[in-house]
Amino acid sequence: MKAMIRGNESIAYAFKLARVKVIPAYPITPSTLVPEKISEFLANGEMDAEFVPVESEHSAISAAIGASAHGVRVGTATASQGLALMHEVLFIASGMRLPIVMGIGNRALSAPINIWCDHQDMMSQRDTGWMQFYAESNQEGLDLGIMAFKIAEDERILLPAMVGIDAFVLTHTVEPVDIPEQKDVDDFLGEFVPHYVTLDPEKPATLGSFGFPEYFMEFKYGQWIAMERAKKVIDEVFEEFHNKFGRKYSKVTPEFLEDADIVLVTMGSMTSTTREFVKKLRKEGKKVGLLKLTTFRPFPKEELRALLKDVPVVAVVERNISFGFGGAVYAELAATFANESKKPKIIDFIVGLGGRDITFKTLNEVVGIAEKALKEDVDEVNWIDVNKEAVLKAEGLL
Amino acid sequence: MNYEKEEFFAPGHGMCAGCAAPIIVKWVLKLAGPNTIVVNATGCLEVATTAYPHTSWRVPWLHVAFENAAAAASGIEAAARAKGEKLNIIAFGGDGGTVDIGFQALSGMVERGHNVLYVLYDNEAYMNTGIQRSGATPWGAWTTTSKVGNANPIGKLQPKKPVARIIAAHNAKYVATANPAIFNDFKKKVEKALSYDGARFLHVISSCTTGWRHDPSKTVEIMKLASDTGIFPLWEVVDGDLENMRITYKPKKFKPVEEYLKPQGRFRHLLKNPEYVKKLQEQVDAWWAKYGHHYNP
Amino acid sequence: MDVITRGAVITEPGNSVENKTGTWRVFKPVINYDKCIRCLICWQFCPEPAILRHDDEETKQKTPAPKEALKKLPVVEIDYDYCKGCGICYNECPVHAIDFVKEEK
Numbered sequence: 001m002k003a004m005i006r007g008n009e010s011i012a013y014a015f016k017l018a019r020v021k022v023i024p025a026y027p028i029t030p031s032t033l034v035p036e037k038i039s040e041f042l043a044n045g046e047m048d049a050e051f052v053p054v055e056s057e058h059s060a061i062s063a064a065i066g067a068s069a070h071g072v073r074v075g076t077a078t079a080s081q082g083l084a085l086m087h088e089v090l091f092i093a094s095g096m097r098l099p100i101v102m103g104i105g106n107r108a109l110s111a112p113i114n115i116w117c118d119h120q121d122m123m124s125q126r127d128t129g130w131m132q133f134y135a136e137s138n139q140e141g142l143d144l145g146i147m148a149f150k151i152a153e154d155e156r157i158l159l160p161a162m163v164g165i166d167a168f169v170l171t172h173t174v175e176p177v178d179i180p181e182q183k184d185v186d187d188f189l190g191e192f193v194p195h196y197v198t199l200d201p202e203k204p205a206t207l208g209s210f211g212f213p214e215y216f217m218e219f220k221y222g223q224w225i226a227m228e229r230a231k232k233v234i235d236e237v238f239e240e241f242h243n244k245f246g247r248k249y250s251k252v253t254p255e256f257l258e259d260a261d262i263v264l265v266t267m268g269s270m271t272s273t274t275r276e277f278v279k280k281l282r283k284e285g286k287k288v289g290l291l292k293l294t295t296f297r298p299f300p301k302e303e304l305r306a307l308l309k310d311v312p313v314v315a316v317v318e319r320n321i322s323f324g325f326g327g328a329v330y331a332e333l334a335a336t337f338a339n340e341s342k343k344p345k346i347i348d349f350i351v352g353l354g355g356r357d358i359t360f361k362t363l364n365e366v367v368g369i370a371e372k373a374l375k376e377d378v379d380e381v382n383w384i385d386v387n388k389e390a391v392l393k394a395e396g397l398l
Numbered sequence: 399m400n401y402e403k404e405e406f407f408a409p410g411h412g413m414c415a416g417c418a419a420p421i422i423v424k425w426v427l428k429l430a431g432p433n434t435i436v437v438n439a440t441g442c443l444e445v446a447t448t449a450y451p452h453t454s455w456r457v458p459w460l461h462v463a464f465e466n467a468a469a470a471a472s473g474i475e476a477a478a479r480a481k482g483e484k485l486n487i488i489a490f491g492g493d494g495g496t497v498d499i500g501f502q503a504l505s506g507m508v509e510r511g512h513n514v515l516y517v518l519y520d521n522e523a524y525m526n527t528g529i530q531r532s533g534a535t536p537w538g539a540w541t542t543t544s545k546v547g548n549a550n551p552i553g554k555l556q557p558k559k560p561v562a563r564i565i566a567a568h569n570a571k572y573v574a575t576a577n578p579a580i581f582n583d584f585k586k587k588v589e590k591a592l593s594y595d596g597a598r599f600l601h602v603i604s605s606c607t608t609g610w611r612h613d614p615s616k617t618v619e620i621m622k623l624a625s626d627t628g629i630f631p632l633w634e635v636v637d638g639d640l641e642n643m644r645i646t647y648k649p650k651k652f653k654p655v656e657e658y659l660k661p662q663g664r665f666r667h668l669l670k671n672p673e674y675v676k677k678l679q680e681q682v683d684a685w686w687a688k689y690g691h692h693y694n695p
Numbered sequence: 696m697d698v699i700t701r702g703a704v705i706t707e708p709g710n711s712v713e714n715k716t717g718t719w720r721v722f723k724p725v726i727n728y729d730k731c732i733r734c735l736i737c738w739q740f741c742p743e744p745a746i747l748r749h750d751d752e753e754t755k756q757k758t759p760a761p762k763e764a765l766k767k768l769p770v771v772e773i774d775y776d777y778c779k780g781c782g783i784c785y786n787e788c789p790v791h792a793i794d795f796v797k798e799e800k
Contacts, residue, residue, distance in 0.1 A: 055506030059469035066473025208461035408709030615782025
């Protein structure tokens with residue numbers, strides 16, 4: 001069924017179609033519409049689930065753990081400060097190996113408070129042991145939402161997953177989306193079977209025990225193994241989804257990569273703008289390619305090495321910043337090539353923080369610096385579309 | 399079915415000798431029976447009973463973090479509802495995890511009316527981290543963060559947070575204060591709390607030999623003095639009807655507060671000055687003057 | 696149970712019985728069965744729990760209680776594998792039927 005829906009509704013539909021049983025959620029801009037839509041589904045009798053209108057995001061993820069530990073499929077949604085408030089509990093969900101799926105309306109973190117798009121919220125949760133997927137469109141939000149359950153719940157994996165949809169650009173923007181039939185999703189996901197130990201009075205188990213140093217590292221190594229195995233399972237699930245629903249996904253999607261001198265690496269909705277820009281440059285005869293990163297955790301090192309090793313310059317275009325180093329994607333991509341003999345020159349571009357538009361002008365500047373990098377050294381980390389003069393003045397440097 | 403003779407809480411745990419918390423836990427579990435899921439906030443009870451690969455729990459048990467036992471219990475209860483199950487969901491939290499850092503989650507759980515019994519075992523300080531003052535530490539108690547010295551000869555300067563009254567004011571289904579040393583009253587309240595549907599809250603006093611600084615053999619004796627001096631009154635409130643709060647226990651004759659203070663090292667400094675003892679006695683007398691007429695055995 | 700489980704779950708309920716906390720004991724409670732009135736207060740308050748109650752004819756035979764004491768049920772017995780020697784039972788026994796003696800190691 002084709003429908004015109006907003007990105008938040010994509011997440012809500014993914015939960016409905018996955019027959020999620022418990023949804024604990026707390027309102028936060030820009031993801032509030034997810035619990036609102038769920039509430040509508042429930043009010044209309046279109047969904048059989050328990051909505052828990054918790055008093056904070058911290059309690060949302062805590063209730064999600066409780067419900068998941070009791071052996072039901074659980075989904076929740078949040079953004080920005082809400083995700084940051086969940087931070088400590090995110091480690092617990094993954095450490096307990098509970099396959100919870102969470103939709104994130106990717107939004108900037110305070111201060112100053114800002115409700116618009118960037119990827120700082122999810123990037124800041126990089127090390128919590130959750131898988132991370134970034135959607136380019138509302139269709140991707142819905143599809144990745146459904147697939148996230150299948151990947152997370154796989155007996156080989158058992159890790160929670162986040163699906164990011166860009167604040168407003170996707171969360172609040174209506175797009176045509178093909179909503180799969182319930183029976184097809186039922187068929188794809190199968191009946192929910194917890195492949196983990198649950199809270200069951202028939203088989204009393206202790207969940208969330210205390211780990212002394214002689215055991216602790218083994219549990220962390222288990223999470224490491226699961227994340228590594230997820231790389232293959234993600235491919236399998238993407239493939240199965242493609243066969244069933246006809247839409248193709250991959251951890252990294254290369255476009256116009258053949259003979260490219262410069263490849264722009266993007267995530268989320270900026271990919272669409274970048275694609276149009278790259279097409280334009282190609283028409284002009286410029287050898288520029290595009291590489292969309294859908295999966296950030298696990299980080300698809302192998303694919304990235306294979307695809308980028310012969311590229312002269314890789315421009316990472318990203319909506320996050322790790323102060324004191326650079327963008328997170330840049331850092332990881334650079335590390336991915338650290339021990340390779342054949343590697344591209346990797347340049348970082350910080351763009352679109354706090355909802356600043358990423359336009360052809362932005363990308364033009366990026367490519368300009370990347371072209372310069374083909375011939376000479378340029379700055380490793382480049383802030384684009386920033387009134388640098390005003391900042392330097394405020395900092396007392398001008 | 400009566401499970402009083404069975405033990406759902408196994409020995410071999412690492413709680414200090416003479417700790418009152420296991421007495422509370424074992425009886426709540428005996429009275430609840432095996433069709434039960436327990437959630438435990440971070441704290442002594444959690445740390446000392448589940449050191450991997452050993453557990454003292456013979457019922458399903460979940461620990462998530464310090465401040466979210468009530469939220470995790472809410473999630474379990476929602477999942478149980480989704481499955482159409484009927485079982486006891488019981489959360490245990492210490493005073494820090496309940497009246498301070500976990501207060502928001504508890505307030506939310508009670509407001510939403512989750513069918514959960516929350517049991518606060520109140521040892522009146524952060525004992526797991528080494529006796530720091532909490533919102534539940536009483537006036538005049540020494541702790542490692544309400545130290546006693548020349549500039550502050552009293553210790554904690556603020557009175558204890560009346561958490562059970564606050565929870566009752568949420569219109570919780572059932573709220574009671576209880577004391578395992580006043581055993582019949584304690585047992586009746588646990589049974590009563592288990593009999594209701596909805597959010598229920600038991601505030602149970604729980605001596606800590608290490609933090610209260612007393613001989614381990616005196617645990618029950620001192621807890622009994624808490625109620626026999628009137629310092630820890632025992633009452634219950636149904637459906638948030640605080641006007642009709644019922645005091646369930648009153649000694650034939652109140653003992654002076656001094657008798658409760660004497661065996662506890664945390665109050666030793668108060669005994670040096672009769673004014674302080676008097677001040678505490680006045681606080682206790684004021685409570686009973688205000689609420690004593692609610693006594694209705 | 697495997698040495699390492701996924702998510703650090705413990706699937707053997709109550710396996711803390713493998714920890715014999717009786718080694719903590721400095722003082723040892725000893726029941727004087729002649730005085731014991733079977734009120735069960737010691738059993739009620741033991742925090743381990745390390746006081747066993749025997750309500751049936753068969754298990755009571757295994758207790759250290761003298762024959763005379765076995766005529767009445769229930770029979771209580773201290774499980775010294777776990778008794779940490781807190782002395783609550785000794786302090787609370789209403790008829791002083793529990794002695795508290797220095798542990799001999």
